[in-house]
Amino acid sequence: MSQSKDHWSSEAYSTSAAFVPKLAQTLLQYLDPQPTDTVLDVGCGDAKFTEAFLPAVGSVLGIDASPSMIESATKDYAGPNAAFRVVDCCYLEQDTSIVNGTWDKVVSNAALHWVLRNESTRISTLRAIFNCLKPGGMFVFEMGGHGNVGEVITALTYSLLQQGVSIEKARETSPWFFPSVDWMTSTLESIGFTVENMETEYRPTKLTSDKNGGLAGWVRLMGAQFLEVLPEGKRGATVQQICDVLQTIVTRQEDGSQWLGYVRLRGVARRT
Template sequence: MTETQRVQKDYWSTETYEAAASFVPHFADTLVQSIDFKSTDRVLDIGCGDGKFTASFAPMVEYVMGVDYSPSMINTAKTLDYGGAETEFRVVDCRHLEKEPEIMNGNWDKVSSNAAFHWILKDSSTRLSTLENIFKSMKPGGTFFFEMCGHGNAPEKLTSFMFALVSHGVPIEKAEALCPWYYPSDVHMKEMLESVGFQVKQIELNPQPLQLTSTDNGGLEGFLRLIGAQMLDLLETEEKKDSAIEQMCRMLRYGTTREDGSQWITYASLRCVAIKP
């Protein structure tokens, strides 16, 4: 697979996401409960995925636009019930909101995101411009709230991916270059937000254990296949991908599996609320 094909490929599907990561839409439940929503609010949800996070606040507002890079997830989002709120979902590269005039109209009361910015902000060439675009898209006094993976998130996962890929013949430089995640510290994220004009009202980094699913196609194997699909495409055959996954699961099973058979990883939650003055 060429680099262009890898970038353009949609690695997400509702079925695999539900099996391996059904807990993700609930990451920001506590954060949502802290936000003062108004019935007249217009909300932009960045990296909305399958819409289940969007559904947690949509009934409280007038209008939500959800944007995501995955056509598969957007198609699912369009099928959900949002409690009477007007909703619209679009396939958008969230690194380049400047290409979307209806987003960059300065008309958003709130901008939200859950479990997406550690993917979206990986590209260092668009990291600050993405935050700048969000700032420009909002009304003065608007609220930007999000939760993402932060510094210290699942180090065991990243180490196992690097080891398995290198042991299957991938140069470590290539594996490092294609690592799709960006896990900033709270200090660095606060600095970036303030540099584009936001006033940060709340930011916290909270490492905590996270229990993986126990459904078919879930658990540790399903989770690794889901979140590491892009890295696994560095391997040419399905046989090599299966071999790498088996190797990772064997490496991780003692550190992730508890006495009752449940599987856990380290989740470092980076949670933030910022205001556009």
């Protein structure tokens, strides 16, 4: 089953958010790619992160809900040991060709805070990941953690309220779930995983220059679902207002560069 609307554009992603896959060095160390590994990459996007471990493993299947991202991944990286498929991972358990207890590793970078947003499918998705793995298989992930981009969420919410959107609607509109170490550890353990590592890192992250989208490009791409509750004619001015509200907090005095307060949650859990 695929999402009704594709909020992602591989082109906008590579312009405004190319830093995302490049910041995953610790995750790659935890993945510890081996030549015999079969790896499932959940929320693979345009596969720029997948590319970083593809040459070191046996085979990879990248899955993502966005047809635009999968088209780009397939064009650039599909080959004898790499395939990419459109799958809405909120309903991963329905795909028995993937959820088959045979994978050595399931990896995910910067995607699970979207995938796990919906409370009603959150646990079934994590259970499906467990059921993908062979006994002894490893789930390795990095995602937004509790407090991630708190300044942006505050500014987005403020701007929606200013446009007459109710606070309940504004909260409901948020496309993200940023869990804590405690939530993720206890949830994975309740599913049957043995959690080997769970950590958060405050990682201020530099945005691209204005020429490449900058803060406005980030807000338009990552905050698309927030903005969608507004009539199209009001979105441009709202993005401008959000950038104005954020200006002081995200801009560094020394060189004018702009940084967001990313908080990452990283974990390694094993199906024992």
